Each structure stands twice: as structure tokens, then as C-alpha cells.
Amino acid sequence: xxxxxxxxxxxxxxxxxxxxxxxxxxxxxxxxxxxxxxxxxxxxxxxxxxxxxxxxxxxxxxxxxxxxxxxxxxxxxxxxxxxxxxxxxxxxxxxxxxxxxxxxxx
Amino acid sequence: xxxxxxxxxxxxxxxxxxxxxxxxxxxxxxxxxxxxxxxxxxxxxxxxxxxxxxxxxxxxxxxxxxxxxxxxxxxxxxxxxxxxxxxxxxxxxxxxxxxxxxxxxxxxxxxxxxxxxxxxxxxxxxxxxxxxxxxxxxxxxxxxxxxxxxxxxxxxxxxxxxxxxxxxxxxxxxxxxxxxxxxxxxxxxxxxxxxxxxxxxxxxxxxxxxxxxxxxxxxxxxxxxxxxxxxxxxxxxxxxxxxxxxxxxxxxxxxxxxxxxxxxxxxxxxxxxxxxxxxxxxxxxxxxxxxxxxxxxxxxxxxxxxxxxxxxxxxxxxxxxxxxxxxxxxxxxxxxxxxxxxxxxxxxxxxxxxxxxxxxxxxxxxxxxxxxxxxx
Numbered sequence: 132x133x134x135x136x137x138x139x140x141x142x143x144x145x146x147x148x149x150x151x152x153x154x155x156x157x158x159x160x161x162x163x164x165x166x167x168x169x170x171x172x173x174x175x176x177x178x179x180x181x182x183x184x185x186x187x188x189x190x191x192x193x194x195x196x197x198x199x200x201x202x203x204x205x206x207x208x209x210x211x212x213x214x215x216x217x218x219x220x221x222x223x224x225x226x227x228x229x230x231x232x233x234x235x236x237x
Numbered sequence: 238x239x240x241x242x243x244x245x246x247x248x249x250x251x252x253x254x255x256x257x258x259x260x261x262x263x264x265x266x267x268x269x270x271x272x273x274x275x276x277x278x279x280x281x282x283x284x285x286x287x288x289x290x291x292x293x294x295x296x297x298x299x300x301x302x303x304x305x306x307x308x309x310x311x312x313x314x315x316x317x318x319x320x321x322x323x324x325x326x327x328x329x330x331x332x333x334x335x336x337x338x339x340x341x342x343x344x345x346x347x348x349x350x351x352x353x354x355x356x357x358x359x360x361x362x363x364x365x366x367x368x369x370x371x372x373x374x375x376x377x378x379x380x381x382x383x384x385x386x387x388x389x390x391x392x393x394x395x396x397x398x399x400x401x402x403x404x405x406x407x408x409x410x411x412x413x414x415x416x417x418x419x420x421x422x423x424x425x426x427x428x429x430x431x432x433x434x435x436x437x438x439x440x441x442x443x444x445x446x447x448x449x450x451x452x453x454x455x456x457x458x459x460x461x462x463x464x465x466x467x468x469x470x471x472x473x474x475x476x477x478x479x480x481x482x483x484x485x486x487x488x489x490x491x492x493x494x495x496x497x498x499x500x501x502x503x504x505x506x507x508x509x510x511x512x513x514x515x516x517x518x519x520x521x522x523x524x525x526x527x528x529x530x531x532x533x534x535x536x537x538x539x540x541x542x543x544x545x546x547x548x549x550x551x552x553x554x555x556x557x558x559x560x561x562x563x564x565x566x567x568x569x570x571x572x573x574x575x576x577x578x579x580x581x582x583x584x585x586x587x588x589x590x591x592x593x594x595x596x597x598x599x600x601x602x603x604x605x606x607x608x609x610x611x612x613x
Binding site for chain 2: 150151186187190222223224225226228229232233234235236
């Protein structure tokens with residue numbers, strides 16, 4: 132991230148997301164890190180970032196977007212809404228349904 | 238392209254429907270404890286019988302085409318087999334299911350000598366007629382079901398059963414009753430025939446996804462493949478002839494509630510999106526093909542006084558806002574049945590749903606009407 136490779140960082144955190152983990156501390160850490168990456172990507176780049184994700188990772192990033200809505204910080208929700216819009220355009224309703232139905236939460 | 242019917246004057250949801258052999262009669266449940274039999278006369282449907290023996294909501298109906306018997310199951314934990322007497326009236330026979338939760342789904346076996354009932358008691362009752370007692374009795378498949386059975390389907394060889402349940406699993410069992418039939422030929426699923434043998438188990442969760450409960454399952458016409466749809470908006474196929482390889486497709490739609498094969502490589506699924514969707518399965522995997530409902534939004538004809546009062550009456554609003562959606566069904570589709578042809582070569586299928594509408598879809602004319610649509 133420090134070298135500006137935000138897209139690579141995003142793929143990395145999503146691919147290693149501890150969704151099935153029982154350890155709440157690990158999950159919290161992963162959530163804060165993922166949120167940091169999501170917020171670091173500038174609005175014009177979001178569409179490009181989303182287009183590079185596989186369907187599996189789209190589901191994962193959507194989970195973190197909703198989790199981000201759950202614990203808002205200053206200005207984060209507006210940014211996440213942009214993410215939500217772009218992910219929805221690509222993944223459709225199914226993506227949201229999978230956030231709701233899934234037992235492995237972010 | 239598609240024909241729409243409504244039954245009676247009510248707009249109650251249709252829980253499920255089943256056709257007789259000639260497709261001139263239909264059994265539907267209007268979301269309550271009754272089952273209505275309608276007969277087609279001209280372009281009208283006339284009610285000819287009302288099967289009211291259940292105490293609670295009917296959850297499953299199946300009509301055996303050749304032996305002309307109906308089986309129904311309900312949330313009151315009972316199932317009835319209905320036979321027609323000499324006056325053409327349907328008479329019920331109680332089935333001993335021995336369960337303490339709702340009976341959720343029911344299907345006749347292909348030979349029509351037995352049927353299977355899934356239930357919330359975490360088991361499947363395989364029922365057959367015991368002639369010495371003149372009574373339908375059942376045997377249970379219990380292990381390793383961990384949750385409510387929501388759906389089941391028979392293998393064409395009359396002996397295997399695929400079961401989907403809310404513990405996110407799909408399982409293939411042997412449902413062979415050795416008292417009434419001889420041993421079946423071995424299949425790619427396995428050769429063991431004892432009742433209740435677990436031949437295959439597939440999890441709908443795995444990898445990064447936690448999955449969802451299983452809504453509907455279907456055996457392919459050759460019996461070597463199963464497909465299932467689940468509440469995580471996925472459609473899945475498992476193939477026993479290639480070592481139980483599974484394919485999962487995460488779709489962009491709302492979850493599907495029902496699915497069936499229409500050829501050995503094509504699947505139709507429908508559900509909360511209100512439209513039937515076609516999928517193909519080949520060696521390369523499972524792919525989305527097309528939406529089978531191409532309706533466009535109706536032109537709204539300006540604001541008339543009539544319209545205003547209509548919407549005032551219906552929704553207590555004076556501005557007219559169009560709430561209809563771009564499809565024939567206006568609410569979730571809960572049931573798909575084959576109307577003409579078989580699973581290996583289906584020509585027409587019917588769907589019913591929460592909007593109380595029954596639609597018959599003609600695959601041949603859909604194939605002509607929708608550009609690029611090809612059934613394989």
C-alpha cells in the first residue's frame with residue numbers, strides 16, 4: 132500500500148480473508164485492514180478495481196462493504212456506497228443475497 | 238409463446254401444482270389446507286373437486302400419470318394418497334409417515350409403486366403399499382440428515398433418491414425397498430442397494446462462501462447428473478460419471494426456488510426473480526444461457542381519472558405509480574412442472590408462483606423468438 136499498489140493490496144486482503152475463522156480478533160483485524168484498503172482506493176479507480184475481481188472475490192468484497200456500513204467512520208459510508216454501486220453493477224442481486232445468506236461473515 | 242391462466246376469482250398464491258397424464262386436469266393448492274382439481278373445458282378452467290382432508294397448509298402435491306393417483310403432503314404432518322372412485326370423486330387413504338414435524342415435499346417414484354416424503358423431522362419417509370394390510374407404510378432414511386428436508390427427486394431407475402436440506406447439503410441415497418422390487422442395475426453412483434445407504438454427499442458451502450440452504454434438486458434424464466439451486470443464488474451440477482465433479486455458478490439473480498432438467502444438458506431454474514432462466518451444462522462447466530421471459534414493460538397510457546381512482550382504491554394513493562415488474566409472473570415462482578415431453582426432451586413446462594398465475598412455456602417457440610437461444 133505504501134508503494135501505491137492499492138489494487139494488488141485489495142486482491143491480497145480479499146483472497147486471504149478469514150471469513151470462516153472462529154477468532155474474532157483475527158476477523159476484526161482483517162476487517163480494519165480491508166476497510167483501509169477500500170477507502171484508500173480513489174473513486175475514479177473503483178470501477179477498474181471491481182472489474183479485475185473474480186466472482187468469488189466480488190462476494191467477499193461485498194461482505195466487507197456491508198460490514199463497513201455497520202461500523203461507519205468519518206466519510207466512509209459515502210465512499211462505500213460508491214463501491215456498492217460498482218459491485219452491484221457487476222455482480223447483480225445475487226451478490227447481495229450471498230452476503231445475507233452466508234454463514235461465513237466478514 | 239407462453240400461455241397464462243388464473244384459477245377461480247381469487248389471487249391467492251399457488252403453493253404448488255401437478256398435472257394429470259392428459260394435461261387436461263390440474264391439482265393446485267391455493268396456499269391453504271385444500272387441494273383443488275380443475276378441468277379444462279374450452280379455454281376455461283372449471284373446478285371439479287376439492288380435496289379437503291388436511292388440517293394445515295398443503296406443501297406438496299404429485300400426480301402419478303399412469304396409475305392416476307394423487308399424493309399430497311402438508312404441514313399437519315400427514316400425507317394422503319387419493320384414488321378416484323366409480324363416481325370420479327377422489328377418496329383419501331392416510332399414509333403412516335411416523336413423523337413429528339411438517340411434511341414438506343413429496344414425489345412418486347418413476348414406476349409409481351412408491352413415493353418419498355421429506356419432512357422437518359430431519360428424515361425422508363419412503364412409502365409403499367403393503368397389500369396384506371391394505372395400507373401405505375413407510376420406511377425412514379435418517380442418517381446423516383441434520384436438518385429439514387426441503388426437496389427430493391427420484392433417479393429414473395426407481396431406486397435412488399436425491400435429497401436437499403437446510404443443512405446446506407445435497408445427498409444421494411438408495412431408496413430401494415427389497416420387499417416389493419428386485420435389485421436394480423448398478424449406477425455410477427454406487428452399487429449398494431440397502432435402503433438408506435448414503436451414496437454421495439455434496440456440500441453447498443465451501444471455499445470462501447458459506448453457501449445457503451438447498452431449495453430444489455433434480456436428477457438428469459440419464460440419471461448420472463444432479464443439479465440443485467440454493468438460497469445463495471447459485472446453481473450447481475454434480476456429475477457421477479466423472480467422479481462426482483461439481484460445478485457451481487454464482488448468478489446475478491435473486492435465489493431460485495425450483496429447477497428441472499429439460500434435456501440432458503439444459504436446466505431451467507426459476508425463483509424470486511420471477512423469470513425462468515436457462516442454463517447449460519457441458520464438459521466445460523455450467524454456463525448461463527438466457528432468460529426465458531422477454532416481456533417488456535407495458536406502456537403507461539398517461540394519467541386518466543379512471544386510473545387515479547383505481548390506484549386510490551387499491552393503494553390509497555392518488556399519484557399513479559407503476560408497480561408492475563418486467564415479467565409475466567409478478568411475484569416469485571415457486572414451482573416448475575413438465576407439461577409436455579420428458580426431462581430428456583421437454584417441449585413445454587409450466588410455472589406457478591405467489592402471484593397466483595400459472596404459465597405454460599413453449600420451448601420451441603421460445604427458441605425461435607429469442608435470438609441466440611439454443612437448447613442443447
